Amino acid sequence: MNKKPTKKLIVFTILAAALILVSIFADRLCPYNPYAQDLSLSYNAPSAEHLMGTDTYGRDMFSRIIIGARASILSTLALVAIITMFGTAVGVICGYFGGRVDSVVMRISDLFLAFPGLVFALAVAALLGGGIINAVFALAVISWPKYSRVARSQTLSVKALSFIQAARLAGDSPVQIIVRHILPNILGPILVTSMLDIGTMMMELAGLSFLGLGAQPPIAEWGSMMSNGRSMLQTYPWVVLSPGFAIFVSVVIFNLLGDTVRDYLDPK
């Protein structure tokens, strides 16, 4: 599509790219070693030296927020990418070919949708043991059905349009029809779903980390940093508020990016 990107799209893309770049180059951007403990510095309030103060062990919060972006943002993005691709592939195949495979796979996805997500993820994560990769896997196992639902229903509505029949008359194979004609037309809603899901997934990963099933200490991760500091909300609020602020900012940026991408992808 040769459509000029809107100003909003450029701004949010740059912001999201900045977040991702920060998480990739996190170790070079930290002003202090995020893991170095110095108990004489514990609970220092934000100052010019420590922009976001220090935590219980005297670690620089600002450095921990930057390095925490890696665990929080990169693993969330990996998670969303995995479930988007897998869920979409399943949904498109079911929607396009229909029949018995469709019925069976959709009942399986109903099964996953019927469980409370985090509880099921807990079970899977507990089975696999702690660690951020296992947490991502556990959440992926329970989150793909949403995407296959969206992809399937979108495929069904696109499939009914006559340009799909025209493509068959042009001699396209089913794979060519899916790649050339169906995917480009259902990508918008799926992309928006996944972008709006980034925030939720970030929170669920954090939840697993809090319960000891996600990021393992001493790895900095925003969700677990918030959970660890939650008793200090009234005494040393920066310990909780800075990772909270980081989550808030990233979720807002990705959500707004999702919205603008949806507007941009609308052909009219």
Next chain:
Amino acid sequence: MDEMITVNNVSKNFISRGNSDTLALKGVSFSLEHGETLGIVGESGSGKSTVAKLITGLISPTKGEIRICDNDIQRQKGENPLELYSKIQMVFQNPVESFNPRKTLGYSIGESLRNRGFSASAASTMVAELLEKVGLTAEFATKYPHQVSGGQCQRAAIARALAVEPNILVCDEATSALDVTVQKQIMELLDELRKTRDLSIIFICHNLALVQSFCDRVIVLYDGVIVEQGRPNDIINNPQAEYTKSLVDSIL
């Protein structure tokens, strides 16, 4: 005369879960001669579009046999769909909906050519020629379906159908979604094309007056059964079946 299409005792049953099955066509037989324009009229739900989809191989008959240029369509579709679709092409009712909204008109028109091994540049040269043949200009190739009018889009759809130089063109309500003046232009285009190209046409329509002026022969379909067939003037002047009578009465 050569028979381009032979439809022999074809039934189509749409199976629906929960509800009783729908018999869209009940033992229909007809043929299309070489160079002929055959009109198919009938009300909504009479099975007109089912006929179009069956003879283009988009759906398979429940019973009966369809032959295109003396080949069994089901077998041919299984063996080599490209060969089948070099013989028969279709123009759809809703022109805008018949183009992928995310691809240019040029992409869609050239698709069948590229699928047949033409290079992208050769295909785009041919697309430009096709566009001029249907009364558009080459620059329409870069436009998207929502950027052109319904009439222009239908012209592009005709160009797409003609790209592989088919022998048979199926027009499924090809003018129904257009306003009357544009309808006339499209009919003139189709008339010119059938004179200049070796085209046999199946013209599906619910407008008997349009069929009268355009078709050599007409079939009246009612509730999945052929209730009458013959020359358009004979049918209009002397309708036999009850449904045809009411159809003739409804011509303004």
